Amino acid sequence: MEEFDMRDFLETIKDMIFIVNREGKLLYTNTALIEKLGYSHEELTEMHILAMTVPDKMDEAEKAFGDMFVGKRESATLSLVRKDGTLLPGKTRVWHGKWNNEPCIFGIVKDLSKEHRIFPSPSLDTPRIHPEGSGMNWREKPGSPKDTSCELRGKDISKPRVLIVDDQLFNLKLLENALKEDYIVMTAANGVEALEQATGKSQPDIILLDVIMPVMNGYEVCIRLREMPETRDIPVILLTALKNEKNEEYALQLGVVDYITKPFSLPIIKGRIKNHVEQKKYRDRQRENSYMDELTQIANRRKFNESVAIEWNRARRNGSYLSVLMIDADLFKKYNDFYGHLEGDNCLYKIAQTLKLNLKRSSDLVARWGGEEFACILTDTDRIGAILVGERLRKAIVNLNIPSQVSDVDRVVTVSVGAATMLPSDDNSLEELLQKADLALYKAKKSGRNRVCSA
Numbered sequence: 001m002e003e004f005d006m007r008d009f010l011e012t013i014k015d016m017i018f019i020v021n022r023e024g025k026l027l028y029t030n031t032a033l034i035e036k037l038g039y040s041h042e043e044l045t046e047m048h049i050l051a052m053t054v055p056d057k058m059d060e061a062e063k064a065f066g067d068m069f070v071g072k073r074e075s076a077t078l079s080l081v082r083k084d085g086t087l088l089p090g091k092t093r094v095w096h097g098k099w100n101n102e103p104c105i106f107g108i109v110k111d112l113s114k115e116h117r118i119f120p121s122p123s124l125d126t127p128r129i130h131p132e133g134s135g136m137n138w139r140e141k142p143g144s145p146k147d148t149s150c151e152l153r154g155k156d157i158s159k160p161r162v163l164i165v166d167d168q169l170f171n172l173k174l175l176e177n178a179l180k181e182d183y184i185v186m187t188a189a190n191g192v193e194a195l196e197q198a199t200g201k202s203q204p205d206i207i208l209l210d211v212i213m214p215v216m217n218g219y220e221v222c223i224r225l226r227e228m229p230e231t232r233d234i235p236v237i238l239l240t241a242l243k244n245e246k247n248e249e250y251a252l253q254l255g256v257v258d259y260i261t262k263p264f265s266l267p268i269i270k271g272r273i274k275n276h277v278e279q280k281k282y283r284d285r286q287r288e289n290s291y292m293d294e295l296t297q298i299a300n301r302r303k304f305n306e307s308v309a310i311e312w313n314r315a316r317r318n319g320s321y322l323s324v325l326m327i328d329a330d331l332f333k334k335y336n337d338f339y340g341h342l343e344g345d346n347c348l349y350k351i352a353q354t355l356k357l358n359l360k361r362s363s364d365l366v367a368r369w370g371g372e373e374f375a376c377i378l379t380d381t382d383r384i385g386a387i388l389v390g391e392r393l394r395k396a397i398v399n400l401n402i403p404s405q406v407s408d409v410d411r412v413v414t415v416s417v418g419a420a421t422m423l424p425s426d427d428n429s430l431e432e433l434l435q436k437a438d439l440a441l442y443k444a445k446k447s448g449r450n451r452v453c454s455a
Helices: 002-010 030-039 041-047 055-069 169-179 192-197 218-226 245-255 266-290 301-318 332-339 341-357 383-398 430-446
Strands: 016-021 024-028 075-081 087-099 100-110 160-166 184-188 206-210 236-239 256-261 324-327 365-369 373-379 415-422 451-452
Touching: 016 030, 016 087, 024 041, 030 041, 030 075, 041 169, 041 373, 055 075, 087 169, 100 169, 160 169, 160 192, 169 184, 169 266, 169 324, 184 192, 184 245, 206 266, 218 236, 218 245, 236 266, 236 383, 245 256, 256 266, 301 324, 301 365, 301 373, 301 430, 324 332, 324 383, 324 430, 332 341, 341 365, 341 373, 341 383, 373 383, 383 415, 383 451, 415 430, 430 451
Parallel strands: 160 184, 160 206, 206 236, 236 256, 415 451
Antiparallel strands: 016 024, 016 100, 075 087, 087 100, 324 373, 324 415, 365 373
């Protein structure tokens, strides 16, 4: 990237940016930093980096920046001194690079002025990686304010999600800045974080993945993604400095949809992302059509089988409960014979849509299991919760008031519900959970129908 282009990019970043050489001389500061500190551009470029730090913290600051240059640390918290003598609390993260062919470090400073009113003034201290966020969400101490610059708050959820995975902060910022207008941008600093986000509730529609990373390289991430049912269909674009044909061939064998070498062109990357996202949307529509039960217009058994397997694996990783409800329309054969198949079909449609309407969470799913039977997946739901949901669904069907002159249970159409709950582990299986739900349904029918029983 040419120097002119680099400067243009750095000026688009709202955070404060500085570039400093090994001697500590400031080589560049962006407009945001100039405005925050009150110095002129000329004054700053003549300063040493330590001149911006608190005098009684000078020794700590010198050691911190020294450690940054040799790669012993990537970030620090500090207060910068404004021209008027007041302090600006901030946290800095750095990455290595070159400026006019001179080795240097690039620093991004987050302004903590607002948080400073509530939290103590930060001191130079080694930060810890936030265990729940992306690589961009780093913090100093438990209880300190979390950096939410790359989270999904206030974003348009209708936009496609792009997960950028790179251990270089500069690359993350560059790509995030280029894509944030058209996409919800998610970031991860290594392969482990990438897998956590890819298997989360808000899955990305496409992944931009670096190859050379610590902890877990991009090839291993691809292998893991393809092994899991919930992630195997997410398109992956590799962004890498590896230009060898064998590397590209290996990546394509792993199932990546594109292979782009660095340095890359942003317009080309944006164009390729758009094409792959559109292709995924088309495939998703085709898949959803194949997952729909034609009569009831809810998910079919194929969709249920795939979804329950995904949720079982997710619950096992997260250590959370998973519940399943089996639901049967009571004495439906007698209803069908008496009222006719057209009225029977209409009855099943009403039951299905009512069940769907009364599942309150988007993560839950109701599907037609077969004939007059339905099945529900309830994520993060314990035994009591499953029984309560089952009872709500049972009442909702009674409240439809569909007349039935042939029912031995009530004067309206009713359903029986079997509930089963497990904490997935090595000691149980999904098949056992489904068998338990089926046994609970049998128990409900044998004990009088129009009720909820659990196994």
